[in-house]
Amino acid sequence: MSLSNAMLAMEISSHGGPDVLYPCSVPVPVPGHGQIVIRLAYAGVNRPDVLQRQGLYAPPPTASRLPGLEGSGTVVETGPGVTRWKIGDQVCALLPGGGYAEYAACHESHALRVPRGLSLREAAALPEAAFTVWSNVVMRGGLRAGEKFLVHGGSSGIGTMAIQVAAALGARVFTTVGAPEKQAVVRGLGAEQAWNYRADPWGSDAKKLGMDLILCMVGGPYIQPNLAALADDGRLVQIAFTLGAKAEVNFSELMMRRLTFTGSTLRPQSDLAKGRIAAELETHLWPLIEAGKVRVLIDSEFPLTQAPAAHWRIEAPGHIGKIVMKVEE
Ligand SMILES: NC(=O)c1ccc[n+]([C@@H]2O[C@H](COP(=O)([O-])OP(=O)(O)OC[C@H]3O[C@@H](n4cnc5c(N)ncnc54)[C@H](OP(=O)(O)O)[C@@H]3O)[C@@H](O)[C@H]2O)c1
Numbered sequence: 001m002s003l004s005n006a007m008l009a010m011e012i013s014s015h016g017g018p019d020v021l022y023p024c025s026v027p028v029p030v031p032g033h034g035q036i037v038i039r040l041a042y043a044g045v046n047r048p049d050v051l052q053r054q055g056l057y058a059p060p061p062t063a064s065r066l067p068g069l070e071g072s073g074t075v076v077e078t079g080p081g082v083t084r085w086k087i088g089d090q091v092c093a094l095l096p097g098g099g100y101a102e103y104a105a106c107h108e109s110h111a112l113r114v115p116r117g118l119s120l121r122e123a124a125a126l127p128e129a130a131f132t133v134w135s136n137v138v139m140r141g142g143l144r145a146g147e148k149f150l151v152h153g154g155s156s157g158i159g160t161m162a163i164q165v166a167a168a169l170g171a172r173v174f175t176t177v178g179a180p181e182k183q184a185v186v187r188g189l190g191a192e193q194a195w196n197y198r199a200d201p202w203g204s205d206a207k208k209l210g211m212d213l214i215l216c217m218v219g220g221p222y223i224q225p226n227l228a229a230l231a232d233d234g235r236l237v238q239i240a241f242t243l244g245a246k247a248e249v250n251f252s253e254l255m256m257r258r259l260t261f262t263g264s265t266l267r268p269q270s271d272l273a274k275g276r277i278a279a280e281l282e283t284h285l286w287p288l289i290e291a292g293k294v295r296v297l298i299d300s301e302f303p304l305t306q307a308p309a310a311h312w313r314i315e316a317p318g319h320i321g322k323i324v325m326k327v328e329e
Contacts, residue, residue: 004028009066009101010307015055018311021067021100029064029098029105031079034271036108038091042124042301043099044070045310045323046157047240048267053311059097060268068099069267071327072114072124076103084108092123094131094274096267100307102327109275112282115289122296125322126289129161132239132266134285135277137162137215138169140264141237145170147212150229152176152222154186154194157322158239160297162215163189165285168293174211176202178317185320189297203229213237220244227251230259238263297321303329 006025013022031037049067051057059065072092075085085091085108093111098104114123137143137151143166151162154175166173167190175186176197183194195202203225210231216222220243226236227249236259253259266274288294299319302310304327314323 007102008304009098010304011066011100012053015053018053018308018315020053021307021311023305026066026101028103031077031082031105033079034081034107034109035079035105036075036082036085036091036093036111037077037079037103037105038071038073038093038111039076039103040071040073040099040101040124040327041120042072043068043101043104043304043325043327044125044128044157045307045314045325046070046128047314048128049100050311050315063096063267064098064101064104066098066100068097068101068104069095070124070127071095071099071104072120072126073328075111078108082108085111090114090120092120092126094127094266094278100304100325102304107271107275109271109278112278112286115286117290117292118296121301121324121326122298125157125296125298125324128266129157129322130281130285131274131277132158133161133165133215134281135266136237136239136264137165137213138284139277139280140262141213141215141235143169143171143213146172148172148174148209148231149213149215150174150176150206150211151215152197153217154189154191155182155320156217158215158217159186160189160321161294163191164294165288166190168288171213174206174209182320189295210234215239218242220247223247224249227253227259227261230257232257233259235260235262239265299323301326 091111149166149171153159206229217240219241
């Protein structure tokens with residue numbers, strides 16, 4: 001298929017607030033070995049896009065400079081060596097960058113079929129949360145049925161996915177949120193308890209219960225209470241340090257109570273590692289989605305050219321779940 005050479009994209013014109021996201025015309029990506037090009041219908045908006053816009057999260061050297069880590073649409077070109085997809089297939093994909101555009105390229109193994117029953121709009125909001133949650137909660141954190149699981153930021157894109165996945169796996173789920181109206185929503189997703197972190201003593205309550213696994217995106221002042229809230233042999237998995245990566249911590253508990261403190265970030269991982277996560281998602285998570293046990297919660301939708309408004313929305317405390325942008329008019 002021959003594509004036109006130029007496409008509309010939203011670029012980070014300089015580091016700063018949402019209004020630095022600016023429309024531009026850039027070349028359509030050319031697929032490398034093992035890559036596909038997708039004509040995007042929708043693109044997902046994620047907190048790491050905000051950090052990239054602010055100059056706090058540089059893309060890996062080989063990735064597109066454009067923001068955008070996920071999307072859904074139709075395969076329009078396949079590079080040499082591609083066997084998994086053909087032109088015309090509908091997919092959702094984890095992107096190394098470049099999702100705020102009409103076309104995006106990714107490794108073929110990072111694209112997944114759209115789960116049955118999901119629209120392209122919902123599917124666009126799935127990959128970043130699905131890859132992050134499955135790899136950190138299940139593959140790294142080793143969550144098992146019957147265990148107690150605490151996820152901070154329960155109303156975030158990541159949090160709403162983590163609550164549902166953990167509940168579907170048979171764990172008891174606990175979470176923190178920043179506003180009373182979010183408590184009912186996260187309980188509806190499967191959380192047994194939702195502490196308002198601005199008002200409730202989540203640290204002492206969680207310590208009494210003894211968590212087997214904690215997924216934390218806050219860091220800083222949460223590191224010590226997280227470790228204290230773990231049951232013996234508990235695991236703490238860090239996926240962001242929103243309130244800082246430095247803290248004074250008493251690590252003796254790590255040794256005395258056999259705790260594990262680990263973490264990961266998705267974007268710099270190898271194609272092979274991301275492909276392994278994708279294979280797990282297809283085998284284990286897609287059936288849960290198709291059975292209606294895990295849903296994609298969409299907070300709001302914006303046209304691609306209103307990416308600044310989408311960023312204002314994700315930075316506002318009120319959003320619940322995912323924000324998507326419609327690419328195809
Ligand atoms: N490691 C990785 O591979 C990876 C991948 C994707 C995302 N992430 C990280 O995961 C987090 C969620 O991403 P997202 O795209 O889903 O963003 P998001 O929807 O904007 O979520 C951010 C969340 O952080 C919560 N939060 C902020 N301060 C908090 C505090 N003191 N205590 C508890 N919760 C607090 C917010 O809660 P309220 O709004 O209720 O205040 C909100 O739910 C981000 O930090 C992001 O950087 C990591």
